[in-house]
Amino acid sequence: xxxxxxxxxxxxxxxxxxxxxxxxxxxxxxxxxxxxxxxxxxxxxxxxxxxxxxxxxxxxxxxxxxxxxxxxxxxxxxxxxxxxxxxxxxxxxxxxxxxxxxxxxxxxxxxxxxxxxxxxxxxxxxxxxxxxxxxxxxx
Amino acid sequence: xxxxxxxxxxxxxxxxxxxxxxxxxxxxxxxxxxxxxxxxxxxxxxxxxxxxxxxxxxxxxxxxxxxxxxxxxxxxxxxxxxxxxxxxxxxxxxxxxxxxxxxxxxxxxxxxxxxxxxxxxxxxxxxxxxxxxxxxxxxxxxxxxxxxxxxxxxxxxxxxxxxxxxxxxxxxxxxxxxxxxxxxxxxxxxxxxxxxxxxxxxxxxxxxxxxxxxxxxxxxxxxxxxxxxxxxxxxxxxxxxxxxxxxxxxxxxxxxxxxxxxxxxxxxxxxxxxxx
Numbered sequence: 001x002x003x004x005x006x007x008x009x010x011x012x013x014x015x016x017x018x019x020x021x022x023x024x025x026x027x028x029x030x031x032x033x034x035x036x037x038x039x040x041x042x043x044x045x046x047x048x049x050x051x052x053x054x055x056x057x058x059x060x061x062x063x064x065x066x067x068x069x070x071x072x073x074x075x076x077x078x079x080x081x082x083x084x085x086x087x088x089x090x091x092x093x094x095x096x097x098x099x100x101x102x103x104x105x106x107x108x109x110x111x112x113x114x115x116x117x118x119x120x121x122x123x124x125x126x127x128x129x130x131x132x133x134x135x136x137x138x139x
Numbered sequence: 140x141x142x143x144x145x146x147x148x149x150x151x152x153x154x155x156x157x158x159x160x161x162x163x164x165x166x167x168x169x170x171x172x173x174x175x176x177x178x179x180x181x182x183x184x185x186x187x188x189x190x191x192x193x194x195x196x197x198x199x200x201x202x203x204x205x206x207x208x209x210x211x212x213x214x215x216x217x218x219x220x221x222x223x224x225x226x227x228x229x230x231x232x233x234x235x236x237x238x239x240x241x242x243x244x245x246x247x248x249x250x251x252x253x254x255x256x257x258x259x260x261x262x263x264x265x266x267x268x269x270x271x272x273x274x275x276x277x278x279x280x281x282x283x284x285x286x287x288x289x290x291x292x293x294x295x296x297x298x299x300x301x302x303x304x305x306x307x308x309x310x311x312x313x314x315x316x317x318x319x320x321x322x323x324x325x326x327x328x329x330x331x332x333x334x335x336x337x338x339x340x341x342x343x344x345x346x347x348x349x350x351x352x353x354x355x356x357x358x359x360x361x362x363x364x365x366x367x368x369x370x371x372x373x374x375x376x377x378x379x380x381x382x383x384x385x386x387x388x389x390x391x392x393x394x395x396x397x398x399x400x401x402x403x404x405x406x407x408x409x410x411x412x413x414x415x
Contacts, residue, residue: 021291028287040275042178043282044302045290060175061332062386087388091372094384098377106383111390112325113370114332134283137181139272 020049024130027073031132034071034104039136050121051128057118064112067138071104072119074129078103081131083119176302177333179222179309180275185326187229191316198223199414201238211348214297215413217246218304221282226312228274236268256284299340304413306337311410314403328394334363352412359405368392
């Protein structure tokens with residue numbers, strides 16, 4: 001009996017995990033549409049499962065002279081994910097919360113810098129879900 | 140949104156990093172990892188902008204492919220060859236583009252990546268190998284799809300090796316022209332900002348096939364991290380209509396001739412450990 005329950009739990013965990021990955025894949029594909037043909041993808045997708053007021057973050061380097069497009073998505077519609085760009089001294093350089101939670105924004109970089117990109121769900125729209133960030137740079 | 144005051148910091152500016160999945164503040168790292176590795180295409184583009192002549196000896200040889208017998212070496216060298224293709228695409232070299240695409244496709248097939256990414260995109264890349272813009276756009280899309288597939292199938296370690304390989308090759312390409320070109324020299328020094336992430340990533344990789352590469356890679360990251368740098372915050376300018384922000388903060392990384400020579404030597408050691 002115990003063995004059967006263990007199998008069931010393992011099966012359930014695998015199913016949930018696969019379902020989460022599929023959700024993230026679908027959102028990543030949706031989000032990639034914002035990296036239009038004038039931009040080249042950085043070759044990565046950044047994603048995290050969030051709930052409540054969790055925040056997800058990663059560090060990245062933005063090189064001088066480039067214009068980057070950052071797109072942020074959760075769910076298969078726009079304006080669900082809040083994202084901030086913060087410098088090494090914790091100054092907030094940009095927050096899409098100031099611009100109707102814009103799904104994407106461009107950044108022209110005067111000097112190479114290390115930044116942290118933070119994201120969180122818009123609590124008015126969702127309690128939990130997969131957060132996806134994609135980045136491209138202008139050709 | 141932020142204060143107008145400017146803050147100046149001099150001396151090493153290493154971002155603080157938490158290597159655990161969840162920090163004490165409840166912040167989650169994306170995928171439990173701190174990985175954002177600069178695209179090698181950005182270095183290739185800089186080389187093109189500076190009209191630096193092609194050097195065949197800079198790229199990893201096509202013949203080396205047969206040396207890569209395990210998944211780790213295959214993934215690392217997929218990253219290397221991907222960066223090489225971006226470099227080669229600067230020079231209208233015809234058949235060589237096809238050779239490097241075939242290498243990428245072959246290694247991707249060995250790693251069961253090729254059959255799991257969009258075939259239309261792969262075919263489109265294959266039929267546009269005489270067009271630099273298409274190569275850059277489609278090869279970055281190729282690597283994004285590979286990254287997505289590997290992360291979705293609990294093979295993130297292979298995605299990490301591809302990123303590390305691409306990063307090392309872009310340093311190798313930048314270091315070659317650095318002695319005589321200030322832009323490339325600057326770009327090499329600026330890898331300081333990525334070095335800590337690469338080091339954290341390398342420290343997580345425990346594969347025996349990576350054991351001979353890891354110490355040299357970590358040493359390279361440490362050498363880059365120790366470079367002196369400055370940072371001055373400046374208030375960004377937002378253009379709401381065009382949806383663009385101009386980030387105006389000032390920064391610099393100081394790379395002396397001696398440091399350049401030592402770092403270039405270390406890049407060779409790491410790269411040789413990967414490609415041999």
